[in-house]
Amino acid sequence: MGSESPGLIGTSGDSLREAFGKALSELADEFPQLVVLDADIAGGTGVHHFRKSHPERFLQFGIAEQNMMAAAGGLAAVGQLPVVTTFAVFCLRAIEQARLSLAYAKRNAKIVASHPGLDTGPDGGSAQALEDLAAFRAIPGMTVLSPADPVEMALATRAILEFDGPVYMRTGRSPAKRVFGDDHTFEIGKGHIVRDGDDVTIVACGVEVARAVEAAALLAEEGIAARVVNMATIKPIDAQLLRRCSKETGAIVTAEDHNIYGGLGGAVAEALGATRPCPIEFVGVRDTFGASGEPEELAVMFGIGAKAIAEAARRAIKRKRRAA
Numbered sequence: 001m002g003s004e005s006p007g008l009i010g011t012s013g014d015s016l017r018e019a020f021g022k023a024l025s026e027l028a029d030e031f032p033q034l035v036v037l038d039a040d041i042a043g044g045t046g047v048h049h050f051r052k053s054h055p056e057r058f059l060q061f062g063i064a065e066q067n068m069m070a071a072a073g074g075l076a077a078v079g080q081l082p083v084v085t086t087f088a089v090f091c092l093r094a095i096e097q098a099r100l101s102l103a104y105a106k107r108n109a110k111i112v113a114s115h116p117g118l119d120t121g122p123d124g125g126s127a128q129a130l131e132d133l134a135a136f137r138a139i140p141g142m143t144v145l146s147p148a149d150p151v152e153m154a155l156a157t158r159a160i161l162e163f164d165g166p167v168y169m170r171t172g173r174s175p176a177k178r179v180f181g182d183d184h185t186f187e188i189g190k191g192h193i194v195r196d197g198d199d200v201t202i203v204a205c206g207v208e209v210a211r212a213v214e215a216a217a218l219l220a221e222e223g224i225a226a227r228v229v230n231m232a233t234i235k236p237i238d239a240q241l242l243r244r245c246s247k248e249t250g251a252i253v254t255a256e257d258h259n260i261y262g263g264l265g266g267a268v269a270e271a272l273g274a275t276r277p278c279p280i281e282f283v284g285v286r287d288t289f290g291a292s293g294e295p296e297e298l299a300v301m302f303g304i305g306a307k308a309i310a311e312a313a314r315r316a317i318k319r320k321r322r323a324a
Helices: 016-030 048-051 064-076 088-093 095-103 117-123 132-139 150-162 206-219 239-249 264-273 294-299 306-323
Strands: 012-015 033-039 058-060 081-087 109-115 142-143 167-170 175-177 192-195 200-204 226-230 233-235 252-259 282-284
Touching: 012 016, 016 033, 016 109, 033 048, 033 064, 048 109, 064 088, 064 095, 064 206, 081 306, 088 095, 088 109, 088 132, 095 109, 095 132, 109 150, 109 239, 117 252, 132 142, 132 167, 132 252, 132 264, 142 150, 150 167, 167 200, 167 294, 192 206, 192 233, 200 239, 200 264, 200 306, 206 226, 206 239, 206 252, 206 306, 226 239, 233 264, 239 252, 239 264, 252 264, 252 306, 282 306, 294 306
Parallel strands: 033 058, 033 081, 081 109, 109 167, 142 167, 200 226, 200 252, 252 282
Antiparallel strands: 012 175, 142 233, 192 226
16 A cells, blocks of 8 residues: 655755666665666766766667667676666657567666656657657556656665666656655555545656645645545556545546556556546646647646646546536
């Protein structure tokens, strides 16, 4: 089961990519087989910290993501612990190699992708990967993560290094709001109740967790008690916690910086369809490409901001009441 905390929202701090890069550098001595693979964008993925602290274990592939992904499979085959780093949209370029060289071969390699979703901001629609969770979730044996804030990102970085098997993990480009305290814990495959409530459950991942907490505060002003669940592991999803939330609140909203198809929303619907169905509303990008702009402005424009999440919660509650 997920544990419960009051749901902290602090000021913006490190981006998720910077939190990842710092954690990777700090953990390197504990994992002597760790090597980092870069596609000429270490400054954009946060691994410039590792390049500085452990240059002998930093492998530069240039703009050749397919080769980098395949090489990770070879490195893992001889006992190294490769971490492949690039932008999420470029991971899609190398999905065949991730499928065959890593997942099919059951290699212990990690893919960590920066610049996912609308969080990519001014780089525009061509650079905003809104399909990556769906693509990697569909690969057999691939674990898929999207941590919520810098605290959780550091914990998740350790977790994926300790985990045996291929992993795809999102980071993020923009300064991230602090959701968790220093006592936060993380376990692959487990959701976490950030804020409790019994009227509706908002299940979110990545940057949407902070927005979900903001939405819950807006709903509280109307007397609506919204539960917020941080679902940092999209695969394997915490079906037990989802079933509990469906039973206790009777309505679900999913929120993700991703297309509404195939990502967190799809995973939640699949899990509840097999256990305890209830009304579900999906907050995500509505099957379109993104645009250039600041992330918070884009969140409003594409309907994934706090107000949009709150409105989806109201719709879910109305559907629950009609079905009662």
